[in-house]
Every structure is written in structure tokens, then in C-alpha cells.
Amino acid sequence: MAVLLGLLPTLLPILGLFGLYVAVLAVIPGARLRWRNVALALIFTGAMLYTLAYPFAVAPGVVLDARGAILGVAILFGGPWVGGITALAGCLFRLHLGGAGAVAGAFGLTLNLLGTLWLLRYQSRPLLAAQPFPAAMPRLAHPLRLGLLVGCWAGLAEALSLLLIPPWQQGWRLFVESGLTLAGVQLLGFFVMGSLLWTYHQRQLLELALRRAELDLLLERQERDERFEVIFEQAAVGIALVAPDGSLLKVNGKLCDILGLDRAELVARTFQAVTYPEDLDADLARVAQLLAGEIDTYQLEKRYLRGDGALVWANLTVSLVRHGDGRPHYFISFIEDISERKAYQQQISTLAFQDVLTELPNRRLFLDRLRYALVRSERSGLYGAILLLDLDHFKTLNDTQGHDVGDSFLQCIALRLRECVRAEDTVARLGGDEFVVILEGLAKDEARAASRAEQLAEQIRLAVGLPFSFERKNSPRVFQTTASVGISLFHGEQAALDDLLKHADLALYDAKAAGRNTLCFYNIEMQYALEIRAVIQSALYHAQELNELQIYAQPQVDRGGRLVGAELLLRWHHPMVGWISPNQFIPLAEETGTILSIGQWVLRSACQTLARWARQPQYAALTLSINVSIRQFRHAGFVDEVRTILAETGAPPARLKLEFTESIVIDNVDDTVRKMNQLRQMGIRFSMDDFGTGYSSLSYLKKLPLDQIKIDQSFIRDMTSDADDAAIVTAILSISRSLSLQVVAEGVETEAQQQFLYEHGCELYQGFLYGRPMPLAELEHFQQHVR
Structure with missing residues (x-):
């Protein structure tokens, strides 16, 4: 008890260390850790010197004091550096x-x-260091336990130090009499200070947690506001915050760009003021639904008024933000500029329905309007008509003056057609130089309707025939053409669209066949001719495999009447129709492509015949x-096909002669010459058929590697009675001699024709006078009967 009473004067002032420690923590912020440690070191060092200056003497040269408690508190509260300085000062x-x-x-x-340092290290880090609120709790969950451990060790260390006082008997006596009391007093002091410090720190931790939570909320709100501002301003679409009355509370830069206004000008307006009037009602109706809670958001395509008065198409998306009590706060609107997309849509629509x-309306829109015209005709009982118009010789203008002049002419014709028809009628362009007109409401009587359609068609024909002026190479020029018009009447929905167009097309074909520059109505005979053509076309696909096609040969003789060869026909x-004219099925074969297989079959048959004749002296000199x-010659594999057939059959190429008309040459002269030269290298010879009927035949004589020309029978037929035909035949013979070209006269049927040709130097003849076309097998027996 004496020891306890002797220590109280030194222990009680030490309790003031807790107050000073708390004051240091409150005055010096944690960010200034160095200055806080310096202050704590001064406090604990001063306390250490104070307790050593006023000790309790238990024996000569032996004193008891609170130095161990002060050191433990210094390490526990101040950390290793503060504890080390305090311990050094105490030892010295x-x-x-x-x-x-x-x-x-x-x-x-x-x-x-x-x-003590080992205890702190064992627990990873000091709990109550100069930074009073560590980030992680030590292994001992309660800091009071740490204080008790430090207190126990501090008391035990001082008690054990008593054993070192010499002599050892005195040290043991002092340990027994005072050591345990000293340790208990220090442990009690640590318990009291640890409890107070724990309570204080818990309160500080709670306040700090609240401050940190408040700061985190503030930072989070600030970051959220900053992110909103960044998104708001850098958004790729226009954004506006709009009050319930329509005033603009906040707008971003993109919306200013879309509407062509600066921010101040735009915010000074309402959304109603920048909306195109015709689109405002739809927008306001959706706003009313939002305010009423019927919808959460809406999307609308609308037009805005730019600052310069132009219209802007936009895709608008609007949502309503409400207060906590449900009252409308503001609208948030997203405005995407879709003007470019709308322009593309309009362009696509124009391309889809307009030439x-x-x-003018194109074919698609024309068919749509014709469909409605039939419906209106059904309701009104009035006849209508389709006028199918084709420009005569338009290709000549395109080929001679260029497509730019041709396009200008078509635009001029379109304007003239519009001026000729009524407002309720439709003018459309189907393609190329083909136009079509729908005439509605003509009359209830078919005859009167036909008369009215004829009058309007005649007006159109005359309008098309007016001169068209243009400039070429700074020189004014004039082009004038005519038009062929096919007319087909309709009454209600009795006829299908395709049938009406086919009827008009047949009528147009008839108008062209009648010499062009005229108009014709559709009639039943045209339909019959069309059906016959369809039957022939269908049967043509199987004619070759059914062996219905036959090869005939018409003899060709020389000036002495000797057989020199033949033309294969x-x-x-x-089996049902009988003989079908080549004039009917050859064009169909060209159109359908069956001419390729047919032509190959004819070529192979000719080569097989020539190969067989080559082995018979009496026929070896004959040619076929x-x-x-044109389709066969332009086929990419034609030259290789001829080469293969010649090799397979062994026919002498020099006895094979290929005939073609100048239509093969017109489109691509260079390709024609290239192929002819390739064939000529094989030994094949060439003949131009129907010479004199084309407008540019003479120019081909010097370009093409020809061996022979055939005078068309249209000149031979009347040359003995028509001076012009006679002059043409004479000129052809003269030109051919000068160019060393062989001439064959086709269609020779009379002695007078033969005599005229003989006198003017014609070398070869072909016609009924020498023999009609006959099966190829009969040609071999024909030579003895030649005149």
C-alpha cells in the first residue's frame, strides 16, 4: 500500500497526457503528420523527464516511477518513433x-x-498511431485489449528490471515487495486510459464516417453533374430540357447547330415557336398524354423552323421527369436531325416512281395509275384509252449527234406530251424512246371514245413532228422526226393490265408496219397473230430434237450454167401447222437463243457434206x-466452235463459205474484223448477203476481208423495168470488179434478168430459174439438170 501511495503523485499527472494527446489530435490535422509526431514526442518526453524528476524511493539509489507507463502510452498513442525518442530520453x-x-x-x-514494438508488429500496425484512425483493424478486434497487453508488458518489464539491482538478494526483495504492486498500478492506469481512448476514438470514427459519407455523396453528385454536362454537351443529338409550359430551360450546342440559333436566342423561345405549324398539333397531343400519365415517353417525326426560315426534319423522343410528389418537373427531349435521311428517302421514292x-412517271407508277384508272372507269362507266408512243428514227439522232442531244430531245418530247393532254390524264415514259399516255373519261359510247382518243393521238403525233432545234459545235441545227402510236381502249376492269399493254403494243407494231408516222387501234387480228407467234415460239424449242427442221440447198451456177455450189437454207x-416460213421462225430463234444450237447443227451438217464430197471428184470443187x-456470230465461242467442227469432220475449209448481213457489223466493226481474220486463217471464205440494202454497205467493202457479195433480189426483181434498180446493179458489179470481189445475183427468175446480168459481167447466179431450194441429198443429182 505504501508503494501504491508513493506512486500516486507521479501517476496522477500522467493522466493529463490523455488530454494533451487529444488536444494535439484536434489541433494538428492528420495531413500534417510530421508536426503531429513532433508535438507528441515533446509531450511524452516531457512527461518522462517529469516522472523521473519526482520519483518514489524504495531503497538507496532505487526509485519507482511511472516511466514504463509513459513509454507504453507513448508507443501506443504516438507510434514507434515517438516511443523511441521517449525511451531514449528516459534512459539517458x-x-x-x-x-x-x-x-x-x-x-x-x-x-x-x-x-511493445513487438506487440505492435505482431498486430500488423499500431492502432492508435499519430494517424488516429487506421484503415484496417488489428488482429485483436478490441483496442482495449491492446492497451491491456501493453500495460501488462510495461508493468512486467519494470518489475523484472528490479531483479537486476545488486545485490540479487536486494533485487529479489524489491521485486517481491514492490514489483507486483508496480505492475498492477500501471495495468490499472492503462485500462482507464485505454477505455477513455476507445470511447473517444469510436466517437471520432463515427463522426469521420459521417463526414466521409457526406463527402462521398457530394463528390458523387458533383461527378454525376459533371458527367451529365459532358454527355449533354457532347451528345450527337440535340437535347433540350423543356418546362411544362413549353419554355426551353436548357439546350445543348448540337441543338443550336440543328436549329441555326445561338444558345441565348434559342432559350428565349418556346418549343412551340420553333415547331413547324402543321406539325404542332400532333406534338401537343402527345404532350397532353404525357402530362396525363397515359404514356411514359413518345417518339415523333416532325419539322422544325431554323433561324434562317428553312425546315429541318427531326426524330423527336420526349420523356417527362416528375417531382417526388408526382408533379411535372420538366420534359427531356432528344432531337435527331434526319433531314439528310428524308432527302434520301425522297430521292429513292423519286427513282422508284419517276423517270x-x-x-415523268416511270413504268411502276404508270401501272399503278392505270390500275386506278380501270377502277374509276368501272365506277363511271366511261371508256378510257392507252396510247403507246414510239419515236421513229430516234436512234439516228442518238448515233449521229450524241446521247446528250438525244436526252434533250426526249425531255422536249415529254414537255410536248404534257401540253397535249388534260390534267386528269397521265403521261409516262416506259424506257428508251417509248412513251405511254392514259386517257380517262372519254365517253360512255365506244365509238365516241375511239374518236376522242384518235383526236388526242393525232394532236400528239403532230406535236412530236414539230422541229427540234439544238446546237452542235456552235452551229444551230434542227432535227425532225415522226411518231408511231398504238391505241387500246379499256372499259372498267374487264381487261388485265398486262393484256392492255400487249394490245397497245400490237397496235404500235401495226402502226410501224404500216410505214410509221401513223396511229392504229388494236384489233382482234393482231391478237390472233400474237397467239400464232406464241405457238410457234413454244414449238420451236422442240423442233430440232423432233427432227422437224430440215436443211435445203439452192443451187448456185456460173456464167456457163455449171453448178459451182449451193446456199443452205x-x-x-x-406436223400440225405444216410448213412454217423462215420469216416467222428465224426471228423467234434469234430472240429465244435457240438459233445457237440450230446454227451449230447446220454448220456441222455442211461440214460433213463437204468432207464427203472431197472424196468424190465430181463434187470436190463445189462450195456450200x-x-x-448475228447472235451466233457474236457468241464468244463461235470461232472455236467452227475450228472444232472442221477438225472433227475433216471438211476442207476453202469450200465453206459463211454468209452474213451487215447488221453483224454495225455495232462493233473491230470485233467483226478480228473474228473474220481468225476464221480466214483457217481457210474459210466470206460473203455479204443482201448487199445494197444497208445505208453503209460501201464503207464495209474496204474494212472487211470479204470474198463475195450477193446482190439482194429486191434489186434483181425490177432491174429490167426500173432504171434505178438497173443502175444500182450495174454500179455494184462495177465496184465489185474493181475490188476483185466475186458477185452472186440472188432471185434470178427470168431469162431477161439472166441476160442483163450476163451482159454486165455477173459471174454467179442463184434463183428459181436454176432451181428451187431442195433437200441437201438431192443436190448431188442436180448437176446434170442444170441449164
Whole structure:
């Protein structure tokens, strides 16, 4: 008890260390850790020197004081550096005081320092360091336990140090009499201070947690506002915050760009003021639904008024933001500029339904309007008509003056057609130089309707025939053409659209066949001719495999009447229809592509015949001519096909003669010459058929590697009675001689024709006078009957 009472004067002031420690923590912020540690080091060092200056003497040179408690608190509250400075000051001062217990006292402080530091290290980090609120709790969950451990070790270290006081009997006596009391007093002091410090720190932790939560909320709100501002301003679409009355609370830069207004001008307006009037009602109706809670958001395509008065198409998306009590706060609107997309849509629509060149309805829109015209005709009982118009010789203008002049002419024709018809009628361009007109509401009587349609068609024909002026190479020029018009009447929905167009097309074909520059109505005979054509076309696909096609040969003789060769001609005998004229099925074969297989068959048959004749002296010198169609000649593999057939059959190429018309040459002269030269290298010869009927035949004589020309029978027929035909035949013969070209006269049927040709130097003849076309097998027996 004496020891306890002797220590109280030194222990009680030490309790003031807690107040000073708390004051330091409150005054010096945690960010200034160095200055806080310096202050704590001064406090604990001063306390250490104070307790050593006023000790309780238990024996000569042996004193008891609170140095161990002060050191433990310094390490516990201030950390290792503060504890180390305090321990160093205490050891030096105790050694300075001297006495029997000086070394033991210094050893006790050192043992206390090392043990406490080990406890703190064991628990990873000091809980109550100069930074009073560590980020992680130590392994001992309650800091009071740490204080008790440090207190126990501090008391035990000082008690054990008593054992070092010499002699050992005195040290043991002092340990027994005072050591346990000293340890208990220090433990009690640590318990009291640890409890107070724990309570204070818990309160500080709570306040700090609240402050940090408030700061986190503030930072989060600030970051959210900053993110909103960034998104708001950098958005790729216009954004506006709009009050319930329509005023603009906030707008971004993109919306200013879309509407062509600066921010101040735009915010000064309402959304109603910048909306196109015709679109405002739809927008306001959706706003009313939002306010009423019927919808959460709406999307609308609308037009805005730019600052310069132009219209802007936009895709608008609007949502309503409400207060916590449900009252409307503001609208948030997203405005995407879709003007470019709308322009593309309009362009696509124009391309889909309008002819780009003439701005007339195209075929698609024409069919749609014709469909409605039939419905209106059904309701009104009035006849209507389709006028199918084709410009005569338009290709000549395009080929001679260029497509730019041709396009200008078509635009001019479109304008003239519009001026000729009524407002309720439709003018459309189907393609190329083909136009169509829908006439509605003509009359209830068919005859009167036909008369009215004829009058309007005649007006159109005359309008098309007006001169068209243009400039070429700074020189004014004039082009004038005519038009062929096919007319088909309709009454209600009795006829299908396709049938009406076919009827008009048949009528147009008839108008062209009648010499062009005229108009014709559709009639039943045209339909019959169309059906016959369809039957022939269908049967043609199977004619070759059914062996209905036959090869005939018409003899060709020289001036002495000797057989020199023959022209192979194709004939078709249908088991149901009978003989079908080549003039009917050859054009169909060209259109359908069957001419390729047919032409190959004819070519192979001719080569097989020539190969067989080559082995018979009486026929070895004969030639065979076959007609090559334009489609066959332009086929990419034609030259290789001829080469293969010659090799397979062994026919002498020099006895094979290919005939073609100048239509093969017109489109691509260079390609024609290239192929002819390739064939000529094989030994094949060439003949131009129907010479004199084309407008540019003479120019081909010097370009093409020809061996022979055939004078068309249209000149031969009347040359003995028509001076012009006679002059043409004479000129052809003269030109051919000068160019070393062989001439064959076709269609020779009379002695007078033969005599005229003979006198003017014609070398070869072909016609009924020498023999009609006959099966190829009969040609071999024909030579003895030649005149």
C-alpha cells in the first residue's frame, strides 16, 4: 500500500497526457503528420523527464516511477518513433540520476520498448498511431485489449528490471515487495486510459464516417453533374430540357447547330415557336398524354423552323421527369436531325416512281395509275384509252449527234406530251424512246371514245413532228422526226393490265408496219397473230430434237450454167401447222437463243457434206454457203466452235463459205474484223448477203476481208423495168470488179434478168430459174439438170 501511495503523485499527472494527446489530435490535422509526431514526442518526453524528476524511493539509489507507463502510452498513442525518442530520453536521464538501480531502470525501459514494438508488429500496425484512425483493424478486434497487453508488458518489464539491482538478494526483495504492486498500478492506469481512448476514438470514427459519407455523396453528385454536362454537351443529338409550359430551360450546342440559333436566342423561345405549324398539333397531343400519365415517353417525326426560315426534319423522343410528389418537373427531349435521311428517302421514292431524265412517271407508277384508272372507269362507266408512243428514227439522232442531244430531245418530247393532254390524264415514259399516255373519261359510247382518243393521238403525233432545234459545235441545227402510236381502249376492269399493254403494243407494231408516222387501234387480228407467234415460239424449242427442221440447198451456177455450189437454207415442217416460213421462225430463234444450237447443227451438217464430197471428184470443187445469224456470230465461242467442227469432220475449209448481213457489223466493226481474220486463217471464205440494202454497205467493202457479195433480189426483181434498180446493179458489179470481189445475183427468175446480168459481167447466179431450194441429198443429182 505504501508503494501504491508513493506512486500516486507521479501517476496522477500522467493522466493529463490523455488530454494533451487529444488536444494535439484536434489541433494538428492528420495531413500534417510530421508536426503531429513532433508535438507528441515533446509531450511524452516531457512527461518522462517529469516522472523521473519526482520519483518514489524504495531503497538507496532505487526509485519507482511511472516511466514504463509513459513509454507504453507513448508507443501506443504516438507510434514507434515517438516511443523511441521517449525511451531514449528516459534512459539517458535515469543513467544521469545514477544510483544502484540506474542500469536496471534503463534496462527496464529498453525491455519495455522492445516488447511493445513487438506487440505492435505482431498486430500488423499500431492502432492508435499519430494517424488516429487506421484503415484496417488489428488482429485483436478490441483496442482495449491492446492497451491491456501493453500495460501488462510495461508493468512486467519494470518489475523484472528490479531483479537486476545488486545485490540479487536486494533485487529479489524489491521485486517481491514492490514489483507486483508496480505492475498492477500501471495495468490499472492503462485500462482507464485505454477505455477513455476507445470511447473517444469510436466517437471520432463515427463522426469521420459521417463526414466521409457526406463527402462521398457530394463528390458523387458533383461527378454525376459533371458527367451529365459532358454527355449533354457532347451528345450527337440535340437535347433540350423543356418546362411544362413549353419554355426551353436548357439546350445543348448540337441543338443550336440543328436549329441555326445561338444558345441565348434559342432559350428565349418556346418549343412551340420553333415547331413547324402543321406539325404542332400532333406534338401537343402527345404532350397532353404525357402530362396525363397515359404514356411514359413518345417518339415523333416532325419539322422544325431554323433561324434562317428553312425546315429541318427531326426524330423527336420526349420523356417527362416528375417531382417526388408526382408533379411535372420538366420534359427531356432528344432531337435527331434526319433531314439528310428524308432527302434520301425522297430521292429513292423519286427513282422508284419517276423517270430521272424526263421527270415523268416511270413504268411502276404508270401501272399503278392505270390500275386506278380501270377502277374509276368501272365506277363511271366511261371508256378510257392507252396510247403507246414510239419515236421513229430516234436512234439516228442518238448515233449521229450524241446521247446528250438525244436526252434533250426526249425531255422536249415529254414537255410536248404534257401540253397535249388534260390534267386528269397521265403521261409516262416506259424506257428508251417509248412513251405511254392514259386517257380517262372519254365517253360512255365506244365509238365516241375511239374518236376522242384518235383526236388526242393525232394532236400528239403532230406535236412530236414539230422541229427540234439544238446546237452542235456552235452551229444551230434542227432535227425532225415522226411518231408511231398504238391505241387500246379499256372499259372498267374487264381487261388485265398486262393484256392492255400487249394490245397497245400490237397496235404500235401495226402502226410501224404500216410505214410509221401513223396511229392504229388494236384489233382482234393482231391478237390472233400474237397467239400464232406464241405457238410457234413454244414449238420451236422442240423442233430440232423432233427432227422437224430440215436443211435445203439452192443451187448456185456460173456464167456457163455449171453448178459451182449451193446456199443452205433452213426449213420447218410442223406436223400440225405444216410448213412454217423462215420469216416467222428465224426471228423467234434469234430472240429465244435457240438459233445457237440450230446454227451449230447446220454448220456441222455442211461440214460433213463437204468432207464427203472431197472424196468424190465430181463434187470436190463445189462450195456450200451457210447463213450466220448475228447472235451466233457474236457468241464468244463461235470461232472455236467452227475450228472444232472442221477438225472433227475433216471438211476442207476453202469450200465453206459463211454468209452474213451487215447488221453483224454495225455495232462493233473491230470485233467483226478480228473474228473474220481468225476464221480466214483457217481457210474459210466470206460473203455479204443482201448487199445494197444497208445505208453503209460501201464503207464495209474496204474494212472487211470479204470474198463475195450477193446482190439482194429486191434489186434483181425490177432491174429490167426500173432504171434505178438497173443502175444500182450495174454500179455494184462495177465496184465489185474493181475490188476483185466475186458477185452472186440472188432471185434470178427470168431469162431477161439472166441476160442483163450476163451482159454486165455477173459471174454467179442463184434463183428459181436454176432451181428451187431442195433437200441437201438431192443436190448431188442436180448437176446434170442444170441449164
